[in-house]
Amino acid sequence: MKELKISIITASYNSQRTIGDAIASLKRQDWSAVEHIVIDGLSTDATVAIARDALTTRDILVSEKDQGIFDALNKGLSRASGDIVGFLNSDDLLADDRVLSRVASCFEDPDVGAVYGDLQYVSADNLSKVIRYWRSGPFSHHKVKRGWMPPHPTFYMRRELYQLLGGFDDSYRIAGDYEALLRYLCYEDMRVAYLPQVLVKMRLGGASNGTLKAILNKTREDFRAMQKNGINPFVALPYKNLSKLPQFF
Template sequence: MTTPTFSIITACFNSEKTIADAIASLKCQTWPGVEHVVIDGASRDATVTIARERLSAADVLVSEPDQGIFDALNKGLARATGDVIGFLNSDDLLADEQVLARVAASFESDAVGAVYGDLQYVSASDPDHVIRHWRSGDFQRPKLRRGWMPPHPTFFMRRELYWTLGGFDASFRIAGDYEALLRYLSHEALTIRYIPEVLVRMRLGGASNGSLKAIFNKSREDVRAMRKNGINPLLALPWKNLSKLPQFF
């Protein structure tokens, strides 16, 4: 696959303040053949109007009630047609216009099934203000048992692998991305490549990092995801949380 096409899935709800920036960060990519699949949960603000004005005829826009973000992402997976699938949260930004070109280069070998990179947490009001820098590091499967995980917004995988490995478990409200990555990365046949560069800027204040209550709920779901995938949470959860500390320095 020398020239992969991309489907980038965005799930949104009442995102009128940020959806235009998210779409713009995708529209400015230099890589051709990009489909934006926007799944809106029946927003009550101007999200759909703003999205419709900025999406092209080749993109997908669906607005209807859903059962949460992971149900919405599964709807996006069902509608995606690209060779490679990635995810862009409605309040996130691709780091620069060459992100998809760098990801595409990593998929030049047909043996590569998935690619990930680094992420920066930025201020919700000023995306140029970096608060945390998440350096993912090289992939080693044993690290999963110590709570290691790459940031899901930087994760790209071939579309056919989603049919083999499954989509998101919609019973999770916050940690469905973590559970899915545990399931995918544990698969021995999956060859994974790391790009040691920032691919995404994530605004602070999302469902998993917006409050202490959200962080507690996220940790509780992390434990369930670990147990579901044969990971010992007594070992993995403390390491998972402690590993975030260097991101602030």
């Protein structure tokens, strides 16, 4: 069986403080068939120079103006050539050196269309300090309809399914990843596997978890995403928000 190629897409903008760590966590992986696609939004700091120095000739670096993060991720999807596609935020880290090999082993089953795992929110200044622990738990369509969702940074899917189901709706400013996951996980013909291990460490302070205003904006977009995908938001949205409480304990 041929070694599955994994494309990892990173969107960046003025990420000079963190992008080097993100790329390094990918370069340390023990899975060799990896393509890293960095889509930069025309950064004005040293982001592009740091990325250029860290990437290899088989990777892709594009720096140009975009219409937001989901437009950037769609550009990455259009350039991906791997069998499997995943995402690594410019301020996140893969949790250890064997993340991609464990993900790839799940896809050795040809019936598996997508894989996800667990995520730790860590302090921006101390990556060993865990603030929240997102234990995803097993997948079911019933849970999705009640507001459950795995963390998007841990989600990997076959590229052929992105071609079938589409990329990100860039009319969303914050919840485009949530809307996309709803669309993918509601697809009845896809088998989804849960890898019960931490795959990603996420620094706190991102676009959807930084301020009260951002949280309110995300809630409005979540409501719209649920309606778009046939999920009752009056049932799913309260459950979705309350389900986050155990992550703090």
